[in-house]
Amino acid sequence: MASFVAVSLAAQTPSPQNKSGSAQAEAALAKGDYSHAKELATKCASQAREAGDADQQVRCSILAGEAQAYLGDYPAAAATLQGAAQTAQNKGLEARWGVALNDLGNIRFYTGNYSEAYRLYQQAQDISERAQPSQQIERVRQLTQANLAALFQRLGQYDQALEIYRKMEGSDSLSPAQRAEMLSNIGALYRRLGDPYKAIDRYREAAKLFATAQDRSGEIGMLTNEGLALALDLEEYSKAINAFEQALKLANFAGNLREAVIANLDLSETLRRIKRLPDAEEHAQDALMLADKLAVSEEQWAAWYTLGRIQEDQGAKAEALADYRRAIGIFENLRSDLSSTELRSGFLTDKRVVYDAAIRMALTDVPDLEELFHDMEQVRARTLKDRSGAGGPLRLMDLERRLPPDTALLEYWTDGPQSAVLWITMAGSSIQRIASVSDGDVGQFLDEIRGGSASWKRPSRTLGVKVFPQVKDPSHAVRNLIIVPDGNLASIPFEALAFGNGLLQDFYTVSYLPAASLLHPPHESRGWLWPWSTLFEGFANPVISGSFGNSTLLQASLPPLAGSSEEVQSVANLLGGVSKLHVGPDNLRRYVDSKSLRDVPLLHFATHGVVDAEDPNRSRLVFSSPSNTQPADYLFAREIFGLDLSGVRLATLAACDTETGRSIPGEGIAALSRAFLSAGAQAAVSTLWRIRDRSSAVFMERFYGELASGKTAAEALRSAKLESARLLPPRDWAGFVLNGDRDVQIPRHIPMLVFPLMLAILSALLWNFWRPQRGAGAKGVVAPVAGSATKPRN
Numbered sequence: 001m002a003s004f005v006a007v008s009l010a011a012q013t014p015s016p017q018n019k020s021g022s023a024q025a026e027a028a029l030a031k032g033d034y035s036h037a038k039e040l041a042t043k044c045a046s047q048a049r050e051a052g053d054a055d056q057q058v059r060c061s062i063l064a065g066e067a068q069a070y071l072g073d074y075p076a077a078a079a080t081l082q083g084a085a086q087t088a089q090n091k092g093l094e095a096r097w098g099v100a101l102n103d104l105g106n107i108r109f110y111t112g113n114y115s116e117a118y119r120l121y122q123q124a125q126d127i128s129e130r131a132q133p134s135q136q137i138e139r140v141r142q143l144t145q146a147n148l149a150a151l152f153q154r155l156g157q158y159d160q161a162l163e164i165y166r167k168m169e170g171s172d173s174l175s176p177a178q179r180a181e182m183l184s185n186i187g188a189l190y191r192r193l194g195d196p197y198k199a200i201d202r203y204r205e206a207a208k209l210f211a212t213a214q215d216r217s218g219e220i221g222m223l224t225n226e227g228l229a230l231a232l233d234l235e236e237y238s239k240a241i242n243a244f245e246q247a248l249k250l251a252n253f254a255g256n257l258r259e260a261v262i263a264n265l266d267l268s269e270t271l272r273r274i275k276r277l278p279d280a281e282e283h284a285q286d287a288l289m290l291a292d293k294l295a296v297s298e299e300q301w302a303a304w305y306t307l308g309r310i311q312e313d314q315g316a317k318a319e320a321l322a323d324y325r326r327a328i329g330i331f332e333n334l335r336s337d338l339s340s341t342e343l344r345s346g347f348l349t350d351k352r353v354v355y356d357a358a359i360r361m362a363l364t365d366v367p368d369l370e371e372l373f374h375d376m377e378q379v380r381a382r383t384l385k386d387r388s389g390a391g392g393p394l395r396l397m398d399l400e401r402r403l404p405p406d407t408a409l410l411e412y413w414t415d416g417p418q419s420a421v422l423w424i425t426m427a428g429s430s431i432q433r434i435a436s437v438s439d440g441d442v443g444q445f446l447d448e449i450r451g452g453s454a455s456w457k458r459p460s461r462t463l464g465v466k467v468f469p470q471v472k473d474p475s476h477a478v479r480n481l482i483i484v485p486d487g488n489l490a491s492i493p494f495e496a497l498a499f500g501n502g503l504l505q506d507f508y509t510v511s512y513l514p515a516a517s518l519l520h521p522p523h524e525s526r527g528w529l530w531p532w533s534t535l536f537e538g539f540a541n542p543v544i545s546g547s548f549g550n551s552t553l554l555q556a557s558l559p560p561l562a563g564s565s566e567e568v569q570s571v572a573n574l575l576g577g578v579s580k581l582h583v584g585p586d587n588l589r590r591y592v593d594s595k596s597l598r599d600v601p602l603l604h605f606a607t608h609g610v611v612d613a614e615d616p617n618r619s620r621l622v623f624s625s626p627s628n629t630q631p632a633d634y635l636f637a638r639e640i641f642g643l644d645l646s647g648v649r650l651a652t653l654a655a656c657d658t659e660t661g662r663s664i665p666g667e668g669i670a671a672l673s674r675a676f677l678s679a680g681a682q683a684a685v686s687t688l689w690r691i692r693d694r695s696s697a698v699f700m701e702r703f704y705g706e707l708a709s710g711k712t713a714a715e716a717l718r719s720a721k722l723e724s725a726r727l728l729p730p731r732d733w734a735g736f737v738l739n740g741d742r743d744v745q746i747p748r749h750i751p752m753l754v755f756p757l758m759l760a761i762l763s764a765l766l767w768n769f770w771r772p773q774r775g776a777g778a779k780g781v782v783a784p785v786a787g788s789a790t791k792p793r794n
Contacts, residue, residue: 021047022056025063029070032216032254038067054091058084062100069107070217072257072294078107094131098124098140102147109151110258112297112334121148139178142171146182153189154298155338156349156664159615162189180209180218187225192350196233200226216250220259223247224266231270240270261290261299268306272313281310301330305354312361321361327354328378335382344383348666355379355666356415363420369429370396373422373516376413380484380515382666387641387678394517400426404522407480411516412467414487421469424516425478435466442488449496450689452731457498464498480714481508482742484516490669491660493688495721496734503725509718511742514668520682520741526710527747529601535577535749537597538568540606543585544632545625558622558632564606567654567697571604571704577749589623589633592643599647601747603681606696609655609672610634616662616670621655640675648681649744650713654696659686659737673739683713683740695732699724703736707746714742 021044028037044060061084068077081104088097105120121144128141149164165186187202203226210218227243230236248263250256264287271280288303308323331351338344348355355378362372373396403409403426411422419436422429445459467489481504483494495505504510513519529535541561565583572579580600582591587607597603605621612618617638626633645651653659653672661670668674673686685703702723706716717738724733 022060022063025060025067027214029063029067030214030216032070032220032250032256034067034070034255038064038071041067054087055093055096058088058091058093058096058100061087062096062103065100065103069103069110070254070256070258074107074111074294078104081107094127095134095136095140098127098131098137098144101127102140102143105147109147109154110296113337114151114155114334115338117151118148121151139175142168143178146178146185149182150185153185153192155344155347158189158192158349161185165189175213176209177213177215177218180206180213180215180222183209184218184221184225187229191229191233196229199233200229203229216254217256217259220247220250220254220256220263223250224259224262227270228266231266231273237270237274241267244270257290257294258296258299261287261294261296261303264290265299265302265306268310272306272310275313277310277313281307284310297330297334301327301334301351301354304330305357308357312357317361317364321358324354324358324361328358332378344386348379348382349664352379352665359413359420360415360418363418363431363433367431369422369431372431373399373411373424373429376411376422377515377517379666380411380486381518381668381674384514384667384674384678385517388518396424396429399424399516399519400429402519402521404480406477407482408478409482409484409513409516409519410469411484412486412489414489421467423469432469434469437463437466437488439488441466442492445492446689449493449730449734452729456496456730460496460503461498463492464504467494467497468499468504479508480742481510482519483510483512484514485512486668487663490663491688493734493737495718495737496730505718505721505725509714509742511714511717511738511740513739514674514677518677518740520743522743526745529577529747529749531577531750533578534580534596534600535746536572536575536579536602536604537582537591537600538571538579538604538606539582539587539591539621539623540564540568540604541584542587542607542622542624542632544622545628545630558608561606561608561693563693563697564654567606567700568604570697570701574701574704574708575602575746576708585624587624588626589635590626592623592635595644597648598644601647601649603645603648603651604654604700605652606654606700609653609658609687611657611661611672613662616664619661619670619672621653621672637670637672637675640672641678643679645676646680648676649683649741649747650707651676651681651684652700653684653686654691654700656687656690659688659735659739677740681740683738683742683744685713685717685736685738688735688737689731691735692732695728698728699733699736710745712743712745713738 021040025037025041025044028034028040041060041064045057045064048054048056048060061080065077065081065084068080081100085097085100085104088094088100101120101124105117105124108114108117108120124140124144125148128137128144131137145164145168149161149168152158152164153161165182168182183202183206187199187206190196190199190202203222207219207222207226210222223243224247227240227247230243231240244263244267248260248267251259251263264283268280268283268287271277271283284303284306287299288307291299291303304323304327308320308327311320311323331354335344335347338347355375359372359375362368362375374393377394399409403424405426407425409424411424413420413422414436417436418433420431420433422431441459441463445456445463448456448459481494495503495510497504499507541564542558543560544558568581568583572581582588591597608622610620610622612620617636619637620634623633623635625631651673653676658672659669661672663669671686673684676684699720702720703716706719707713711719717736721733721736
């Protein structure tokens with residue numbers, strides 16, 4: 001959690017006057033006597049103001065604001081802290097100003113206004129960076145870093161949070177309370193990453209520090225944190241219940257309502273797990289009542305989710321679904337208030353379980369397909385939809401109207417042992433439960449097909465039977481399938497799964513979408529391109545000259561890609577028109593920064609791709625060394641998001657693993673193709689595994705040959721795969737997949753010979769128009785005009 005730790009900072013910079021009031025307020029605050037602390041601090045601030053002691057006034061105002069926050073009076077706390085920040089700013093008290101901004105950020109953090117919290121923390125960080133170095137400013141900097149880490153942690157940005165904590169652990173400028181707060185957050189992070197024993201070690205270390213600092217609130221927090229690890233990770237329920245009950249007793253005694261909410265929630269969930277449902281419901285209701293009183297959104301949705309699980313355990317499915325949807329409504333509102341894409345991207349990481357619970361309940365009896373579709377779409381590619389402007393709700397009937405009569409969209413949902421697929425066509429929709437696909441099934445299929453094994457068809461049949469619904473198409477009109485995968489299904493090429501007496505691609509063209517809301521309306525126009533406009537820009541065969549030094553981005557040398565040079569050259573020859581090729585030493589990243597890429601219809605990257613499983617933003621494409629003494633250059637995913645590719649029809653990522661990456665709940669696979677789609681490209685061809693250099697060159701020549709003949713991207717990819725399947729093992733063709741607009745085509749070039757003809761026609765038209773106008777004007781000058789005072793000369 002974000003931390004109120006201004007007390008220790010204030011104690012390091014005593015005012016020459018009136019120190020007893022602030023010291024007494026600090027002592028009362030540390031003991032958990034918040035009402036008395038507020039009274040003492042308010043009086044202290046008033047006396048300091050009358051005495052003209054601005055430093056002491058701000059110090060006591062901050063203490064008063066913290067006491068109000070602990071009492072749950074967040075509006076009053078915000079007003080008090082805002083006044084303290086303003087006074088500190090006016091008087092040039094930079095350290096006090098930074099602390100007040102942090103505490104204001106914490107108020108916004110607790111009430112779910114994460115964008116404002118982020119802004120306030122950033123403002124405090126700016127102050128600490130530009131101020132004259134001092135022990136107090138360093139403490140402000142550390143405090144701000146800890147709060148930023150807590151915010152990233154809350155929003156699911158675990159890697160960023162852990163990186164900040166690692167840097168802070170060696171600092172000697174943290175007070176005991178600050179270090180304890182940091183250890184608490186690190187413990188919570190270790191729990192999230194699956195290491196409860198390390199988490200408990202951090203909690204117990206933090207508890208000792210809180211006891212040293214006589215911080216009652218911190219001690220309560222450590223009891224609940226340790227109880228969570230005991231209950232949810234180690235299943236030691238009796239010990240956990242004891243910890244939660246002790247925390248609840250201390251929180252009630254101190255009047256710390258927020259800690260009481262958390263203790264009630266954790267106690268409720270533990271009691272639910274051991275089937276003490278009435279007791280669990282009572283504590284969940286208590287938590288909801290207190291959360292409503294405090295208006296703390298995170299705890300409100302958590303209480304509704306807990307109540308829903310209790311209702312589900314009691315067999316009250318309708319009531320459970322209603323509770324889940326109340327929880328979803330609360331954090332959807334929270335997410336909509338986040339102004340930054342960076343903050344939104346991991347927000348649903350710990351909330352996917354609520355959507356899954358709602359979908360599970362909605363699937364019972366006779367499901368409402370419209371509501372079910374809405375629930376399923378809410379856990380699909382949220383950030384990509386936000387960036388593309390498709391983030392608003394899409395009704396099922398509107399999606400049906402977007403589909404051509406020969407196309408079906410299959411949207412999958414997976415939740416452990418349960419799976420389902422929504423089959424959508426222009427004629428209507430239906431939902432069907434399907435057999436769950438285990439990670440073992442997927443892993444075996446991928447191992448066989450990527451390794452070139454001749455026995456790949458057996459796991460292909462196993463998966464095909466499980467994932468394809470037995471839905472009949474009465475009109476037999478469907479020829480195209482659009483797949484919206486979920487979970488582990490996102491890592492398999494559906495085209496290579498067994499279907500009927502062959503493979504799926506033998507019967508259908510297949511393309512993919514991260515979410516149904518991203519479906520493009522049908523379009524037929526290929527459009528035209530001026531003869532001097534660039535049609536194709538290709539990047540191939542990076543040359544890496546320098547050493548890697550201490551870089552952790554690449555830890556092994558990368559082989560040359562000789563086939564990729566031939567690949568882009570053959571594609572350029574097939575397409576005709578104007579092409580720009582950046583091959584070998586000229587394959588430089590700086591060309592990607594150029595605005596010229598915006599209007600290039602076809603981009604092609606035949607280079608190395610590197611997937612970062614820890615931080616998706618660090619996944620990257622590799623480019624040649626800028627000079628003989630430098631290592632490789634990179635285009636990172638986070639940089640691709642910032643490009644303007646609004647005129648790009650198709651981005652082909654013929655690098656390794658460009659359709660793989662970390663799976664993020666609420667977002668899906670964080671693949672490089674997503675970054676290109678998010679930057680504005682209509683469609684992307686990418687790879688599900690490492691493709692051999694020469695095989696990629698042969699396949700791409702076939703693919704672009706089909707595109708050049710006028711086929712859509714989906715048709716061209718299918719034709720290339722069918723031809724390749726007759727000659728090559730599936731490892732050399734099945735890994736290429738198409739995401740985005742399946743109907744994109746290469747624009748037609750206006751031939752250069754058209755321009756002389758157009759000029760001749762235009763000249764003739766102008767000549768014919770000009771001649772009669774000239775003749776009429778000459779006669780008008782010579783002839784007399786009736787009624788004119790001018791006479792012709794004799």
